Amino acid sequence: MRSTALKRTFAAAVIATAACGLVAGCGDDSTATSTPTAQLTTTKPPQTSSSNDGDASSSAVTSPSTAATAPPEKPQPVPSGFPGPTGTAAPTAADQAFLAALEKSGITPTPENARSIGGYICNAIKQGSSPEEITTFVTAFVGTNPESTKLEPGDAAKVYIEAAKTTYCK
Known part of the structure; x- marks a missing residue:
C-alpha cells in the first residue's frame, strides 16, 4: 500500500510540475500581446558636458540617409543553344x-497582344463561354493597353x- 501512495504522490508532483511549466509559458511577457505602433521610437544621445581637456570626442548625430537604389534590371541575352523559342x-x-x-x-495593338486577345x-467561343463573359474579359485585356486606341475599352x-x-476564329 505504501508503494501505491508513493506512486500517486510522484504522479501528482509530475503533473503539477508540467502544469506549472505550461502556465508559465503562457505568461504576459509575450510579444504577441503588445500593440504595435507605426511610429518610430528614437532616443536622444546622452548629453555630455563640454570640457576643454581634449579627451572628450563629440559625435554629430546624422539623419538616416536614403536607401541605395539598384540600377534598373536589363534583360540578359539568351545563351546560344538554349532550349525554347528564340523569338x-x-x-x-x-x-x-x-x-x-x-x-x-x-486599334493598333502589338502583334503579340492581338494574338493573345x-x-x-x-x-x-469554342468552349461555349457566354458573350457577356467574353466581353468582360476582352474589355479587361483591352483596358491594360489604352495607348493602342482612342476608343473606350468596352x-x-x-x-x-x-x-x-470574322477573321481569326476559322
Missing part, C-alpha cells in the same frame, strides 16, 4: 487579317470580338 512566331495570314481589321477600326476570344472590346469572329 516571336511570324504572323500567319489569320494574324495579318485580324490586325488589319483592328487597324481599320482604329484573339486566341482568347476563339478559345472562349467599344474596343466589341471591335476585337467582331474582328476575331
